[in-house]
Amino acid sequence: xxxxxxxxxxxxxxxxxxxxxxxxxxxxxxxxxxxxxxxxxxxxxxxxxxxxxxxxxxxxxxxxxxxxxxxxxxxxxxxxxxxxxxxxxxxxxxxxxxxxxxxxxxxxxxxxxxxxxxxxxxxxxxxxxxxxxxxxxxxxxxxxxxxxxxxxxxxxxxxxxxxxxxxxxxxxxxxxxxxxxxxxxxxxxxxxxxxxxxxxxxxxxxxxxxxxxxxxxxxxxxxxxxxxxxxxxxxxxxxxxxxxxxxxxxxxxxxxxxxxxxxxxxxxxxxxxxxxxxxxxxxxxxxxxxxxxxxxxxxxxxxxxxxxxxxxxxxxxxxxxxxxxxxxxxxxxxxxxxxxxxxxxxxxxxxxxxxxxxxxxxxxxxxxxxxxxxxxxxxxxxxxxxxxxxxxxxxxxxxxxxxxxxxxxxxxxxxxxxxxxxxxxxxxxxxxxxxxxxxxxxxxxxxxxxxxxxxx
Amino acid sequence: xxxxxxxxxxxxxxxxxxxxxxxxxxxxxxxxxxxxxxxxxxxxxxxxxxxxxxxxxxxxxxxxxxxxxxxxxxxxxxxxxxxxxxxxxxxxxxxxxxxxxxxxxxxxxxxxxxxxxxxxxxxxxxxxxxxxxxxxxxxxxxxxxxxxxxxxxxxxxxxxxxxxxxxxxxxxxxxxxxxxxxxxxxxxxxxxxxxxxxxxxxxxxxxxxxxxxxxxxxxxxxxxxxxxxxxxxxxxxxxxxxxxxx
Amino acid sequence: xxxxxxxxxxxxxxxxxxxxxxxxxxxxxxxxxxxxxxxxxxxxxxxxxxxxxxxxxxxxxxxxxxxxxxxxxxxxxxxxxxxxxxxxxxxxxxxxxxxxxxxxxxxxxxxxxxxxxxxxxxxxxxxxxxxxxxxxxxxxxxxxxxxxxxxxxxxxxxxxxxxxxxxxxxxxxxxxxxxxxxxxxxxxxxxxxx
Numbered sequence: 001x002x003x004x005x006x007x008x009x010x011x012x013x014x015x016x017x018x019x020x021x022x023x024x025x026x027x028x029x030x031x032x033x034x035x036x037x038x039x040x041x042x043x044x045x046x047x048x049x050x051x052x053x054x055x056x057x058x059x060x061x062x063x064x065x066x067x068x069x070x071x072x073x074x075x076x077x078x079x080x081x082x083x084x085x086x087x088x089x090x091x092x093x094x095x096x097x098x099x100x101x102x103x104x105x106x107x108x109x110x111x112x113x114x115x116x117x118x119x120x121x122x123x124x125x126x127x128x129x130x131x132x133x134x135x136x137x138x139x140x141x142x143x144x145x146x147x148x149x150x151x152x153x154x155x156x157x158x159x160x161x162x163x164x165x166x167x168x169x170x171x172x173x174x175x176x177x178x179x180x181x182x183x184x185x186x187x188x189x190x191x192x193x194x195x196x197x198x199x200x201x202x203x204x205x206x207x208x209x210x211x212x213x214x215x216x217x218x219x220x221x222x223x224x225x226x227x228x229x230x231x232x233x234x235x236x237x238x239x240x241x242x243x244x245x246x247x248x249x250x251x252x253x254x255x256x257x258x259x260x261x262x263x264x265x266x267x268x269x270x271x272x273x274x275x276x277x278x279x280x281x282x283x284x285x286x287x288x289x290x291x292x293x294x295x296x297x298x299x300x301x302x303x304x305x306x307x308x309x310x311x312x313x314x315x316x317x318x319x320x321x322x323x324x325x326x327x328x329x330x331x332x333x334x335x336x337x338x339x340x341x342x343x344x345x346x347x348x349x350x351x352x353x354x355x356x357x358x359x360x361x362x363x364x365x366x367x368x369x370x371x372x373x374x375x376x377x378x379x380x381x382x383x384x385x386x387x388x389x390x391x392x393x394x395x396x397x398x399x400x401x402x403x404x405x406x407x408x409x410x411x412x413x414x415x416x417x418x419x420x421x422x423x424x425x426x427x428x429x430x431x432x433x434x435x436x437x438x439x440x441x442x443x444x445x446x447x448x449x450x451x452x453x454x455x456x
Numbered sequence: 457x458x459x460x461x462x463x464x465x466x467x468x469x470x471x472x473x474x475x476x477x478x479x480x481x482x483x484x485x486x487x488x489x490x491x492x493x494x495x496x497x498x499x500x501x502x503x504x505x506x507x508x509x510x511x512x513x514x515x516x517x518x519x520x521x522x523x524x525x526x527x528x529x530x531x532x533x534x535x536x537x538x539x540x541x542x543x544x545x546x547x548x549x550x551x552x553x554x555x556x557x558x559x560x561x562x563x564x565x566x567x568x569x570x571x572x573x574x575x576x577x578x579x580x581x582x583x584x585x586x587x588x589x590x591x592x593x594x595x596x597x598x599x600x601x602x603x604x605x606x607x608x609x610x611x612x613x614x615x616x617x618x619x620x621x622x623x624x625x626x627x628x629x630x631x632x633x634x635x636x637x638x639x640x641x642x643x644x645x646x647x648x649x650x651x652x653x654x655x656x657x658x659x660x661x662x663x664x665x666x667x668x669x670x671x672x673x674x675x676x677x678x679x680x681x682x683x684x685x686x687x688x689x690x691x692x693x694x695x696x697x698x699x700x701x702x
Numbered sequence: 703x704x705x706x707x708x709x710x711x712x713x714x715x716x717x718x719x720x721x722x723x724x725x726x727x728x729x730x731x732x733x734x735x736x737x738x739x740x741x742x743x744x745x746x747x748x749x750x751x752x753x754x755x756x757x758x759x760x761x762x763x764x765x766x767x768x769x770x771x772x773x774x775x776x777x778x779x780x781x782x783x784x785x786x787x788x789x790x791x792x793x794x795x796x797x798x799x800x801x802x803x804x805x806x807x808x809x810x811x812x813x814x815x816x817x818x819x820x821x822x823x824x825x826x827x828x829x830x831x832x833x834x835x836x837x838x839x840x841x842x843x844x845x846x847x848x849x850x851x852x853x854x855x856x857x858x859x860x861x862x863x864x865x866x867x868x869x870x871x872x873x874x875x876x877x878x879x880x881x882x883x884x885x886x887x888x889x890x891x892x893x894x895x896x
Contacts, residue, residue, distance in 0.1 A: 011645035135875035178879035194794035220886030228794035263814030273862030294716030354636030357593035361602035381506030402513025436679030446472035
């Protein structure tokens with residue numbers, strides 16, 4: 001199936017304008033909660049600088065920290081696996097599951113497993129994995145990917161959830177009360193937790209100094225799963241490393257405030273050793289990250305802590321929905337990460353932005369997101385991933401604007417045509433005119449005026 | 457003070473009144489203003505579409521036009537920001553650097569260089585201020601709602617000097633209007649939806665005019681306003697600061 | 703060559719020039735005049751409650767009173783009487799019926815209402831998550847202003863597991879409507895002693 005590009009998918013999303021307004025307003029409300037939390041800390045900008053500097057430092061010393069982390073994790077009795085790509089990550093987990101002949105598996109939120117398309121893979125192997133984050137469970141029932149990395153089901157209304165739960169959990173038809181629906185999910189998922197044999201989690205931070213992984217949730221699903229199961233697998237992109245436990249203070253202060261406006265997530269759990277009788281694995285994944293690390297213009301995208309503040313503030317994301325980005329990580333940060341994974345398939349994404357810069361301003365680790373969007377555009381054009389018509393048009397424009405006499409003639413002719421034959425531009429073939437009036441072309445340009453009035 | 461006027465191409469062609477207002481305003485404030493006749497475009501439309509590499513001719517022409525200017529002033533935050541961030545030329549790097557450092561958006565030139573404290577302007581209307589992103593987040597013409605820093609606004613500071621004006625802010629004080637250069641046609645649906653939402657917040661304030669430092673954003677908003685036959689119109693800040701309506 | 707070797711080599715080859723770590727100067731960090739008041743305000747804002755008590759004596763009858771009401775109460779606080787060590791070997795199916803758990807905290811953080819628990823304080827790692835009502839007991843003098851002080855005091859490498867808990871389990875995944883009690887406790891009370 002051909003994936004729709006962002007512009008077409010966004011147009012389809014916007015076709016339902018009331019729902020678009022709801023999506024926009026709901027995420028704007030999250031952005032406002034973030035603002036309130038940020039403004040509650042006078043040292044906010046200082047914290048961002050520290051976070052940014054810690055991440056810059058870590059990237060510059062990452063091979064060392066990865067080895068230190070592995071050494072400490074092994075000493076803690078944890079098994080460490082390395083995966084060069086998503087397929088290797090999926091195989092490693094499948095092997096662990098097979099070796100234990102395990103049937104009952106729960107997974108808390110991990111964007112890495114989404115990036116690796118783990119759910120599809122493991123289903124094809126005949127293994128059922130239950131997503132336990134409420135939003136993820138909702139989209140899993142619906143066979144949809146999450147549309148937001150922190151709020152996976154934000155594209156859905158409570159009516160949608162009610163219908164899905166009626167079908168899968170036999171809740172009352174038409175009961176749309178979030179409290180009621182959440183209670184039904186609680187009963188369903190607590191049953192999954194207490195019987196689970198293996199729990200998969202993501203990782204928010206991995207501490208080199210102690211070999212520990214830190215997992216943040218509000219629901220408690222990571223802890224319910226890991227402490228019930230006899231096997232815990234934590235999956236992490238290698239950029240999750242931070243040097244020391246004390247650095248957690250900076251990141252834990254920023255993460256939830258940036259994400260949802262909470263002062264901290266309900267649970268910030270630090271897993272260092274398996275409990276007695278338990279087995280713990282950590283899968284460290286590259287999947288294009290080392291390539292991104294080698295791109296000076298784009299490497300600092302690896303500082304991302306997946307708070308999604310850039311999603312919530314992005315006026316384009318809010319009005320186009322996460323699925324229009326056709327990738328596991330949507331939004332502005334996704335648009336600078338995904339071209340690294342597949343330039344051709346994701347060539348539309350850096351153009352799905354007005355370059356307004358709000359993303360870079362909210363980013364808790366100071367990634368210059370909008371500047372990287374601009375730079376990706378240059379790379380994509382250079383590599384030939386842009387439509388030929390667009391290329392021809394813009395090259396023609398560049399030529400015209402480099403030649404003042406041609407420019408003046410074209411301007412004059414264009415204005416003359418627009419004044420005499422407005423139907424040539426005021427038609428449905430002109431995307432500007434579809435929902436907007438064209439400017440009224442004046443008889444004389446400023447240059448004409450200047451010649452008459454100032455240049456004597 | 458000698459000023460070379462930078463008139464972005466679409467202002468030259470479609471909104472000459474904005475350039476005239478800019479020129480007259482600067483003259484009123486004592487500047488000697490010249491308009492280098494061979495200027496065309498800053499190159500931003502190409503660069504923002506990924507074709508920065510194709511704009512060498514454009515850059516060279518810009519440098520030739522403005523190389524001798526002490527101050528360059530343009531009534532467009534976006535075009536000025538593009539020059540500040542991206543004007544380079546392998547044969548003319550010294551001249552390009554001088555231009556990058558000597559170029560100003562109109563309102564920042566008025567507040568920071570001329571240090572204007574009063575204006576002989578009168579504009580007795582309800583006016584909504586649109587904070588154009590490149591002026592705001594790029595040139596720092598005003599503080600930004602995302603940042604935890606002291607608040608200020610150079611455009612607002614100037615508008616407050618205008619007699620009779622009633623300045624109103626939209627609910628989301630600095631959300632993008634959706635123009636975004638070629639974004640406005642390649643992502644038409646999102647662009648228009650963003651514009652409609654901005655327009656609505658200003659109309660909720662029952663403003664007569666929406667103003668800002670970037671005519672490109674205003675062209676987009678005005679296109680939407682006129683399509684819905686709104687009584688609200690878009691107007692460039694230079695036209696208000698230069699107005700003397702009795 | 704192994705995947706491990708490939709990855710570490712690729713990282714070493716592609717990493718940027720060395721950047722030093724920043725100095726984190728705690729003078730630039732927010733402080734609070736009244737840590738307990740700030741802590742209580744935040745805990746309440748995230749769906750929990752803080753109850754100040756003058757001393758341990760006032761708390762001692764609580765577990766028993768709850769038990770008398772027919773609840774399965776697990777006590778992990780030595781100061782409140784005998785601790786229920788038998789839960790250490792219980793599995794999730796067994797623990798699913800716990801109505802209330804009393805667990806001691808090591809320290810509390812005024813800026814965000816979080817309480818740090820070491821694994822050894824929980825008897826069973828699952829206990830603070832699987833119970834319906836979680837009661838944390840903390841000495842007032844164990845409050846710190848921010849996470850910076852918290853992570854300097856807590857030794858996260860002392861035990862196999864530890865957690866900061868801030869409020870009861872919650873979710874807003876359905877239309878951003880906040881619902882308290884996602885999978886874990888539906889209520890959280892912190893008794894602040896002293």
